[in-house]
Amino acid sequence: MKNLSITQKKWWLTAHILFSAIWFGVTVTFLILSISVLTTNDSQVIKAYYTSMLQMEQTAGRASLIGTVITGLILSIFTKWGLFKFYWIITKEILTFICLVLGFFLIYYWTLNGIHLSEESIGDHFMANHYQLMIWIIIQVILLAIIFIVSVFKPWGKSIKRQ
Template sequence: MTMPPALRKFILVVHIISSVSSLGAVACFLALGLIGLGSADAQTARSPYVAMDAVARLVIVPLVFASFLTGLVQALGTTWGLFRYYWVLAKFLLTLLTAIVLLLQMDGITYVAAAAVEAALSNVDLLDLRHSLVVHAAGGLVVLLLTTVLSVYKPRGMTRYGWRKHQNQRGNRV
């Protein structure tokens, strides 16, 4: 089942906007995390974590899920399919992994933000958790960059399912 062209283009635009915007939002999150880790001033060290919580909840989570859902709609509503090409399946699984890791990180993000608001967060407080936020943000950025590259280059290669489907379609035409 394929979508009408106007709907397909609309979904594609929403997908591109949400995907690229999530990449930018994660880059900002990473920058805030680095500022929080590297600042010697207590106030400057605490304030990024409050902003990181807001950015994660209000920007990153909705954008990642919009990207995931619009990508799924595109895969199921176009001839690309979800299981026909390795690059589509890889993008889907990487985006799903990103969403899962993000949701698992939300408790830690909220915890650090609450600690920053309630007490004077020194450079050594919650250091492992603060490092984890930066490492996960950097990893998320790499994964989002990879999905963007896959979208542009679309490496060749059909899955076994895709190859069988392709052969069946060719057989029906002859």
């Protein structure tokens, strides 16, 4: 396969960083909105917070996640880094997959469930759902931060020793 030119690599890397930053920003915003839910008893305000989270998940969240994955794959495949040559890249791929599952399935499910439960009442079932959602949002923020750190420091060596 032909490698990207330096200019092409810089453009793809710029897109990758922007998509990643948006994804991280959306996740932090989710955390802020979920904390805000704890500060009110007004069911309409709570529903508005959850509706905002759902809208972000279905737009900027999904677009940034998909953009991050596609640009990351292109950078891995068409540069010297490769998909499985370095432990730090394999670590990023595993953590990205975990975050993908968290975002597309778990966080999305608990957000939808929170909207449904907030229409009934803000009781024990809603709060149990909300705390589960918050835990997974916090985990995703931590994992995304680790991905950024691994990207900057590039720890560990090659996964396969070549002669």
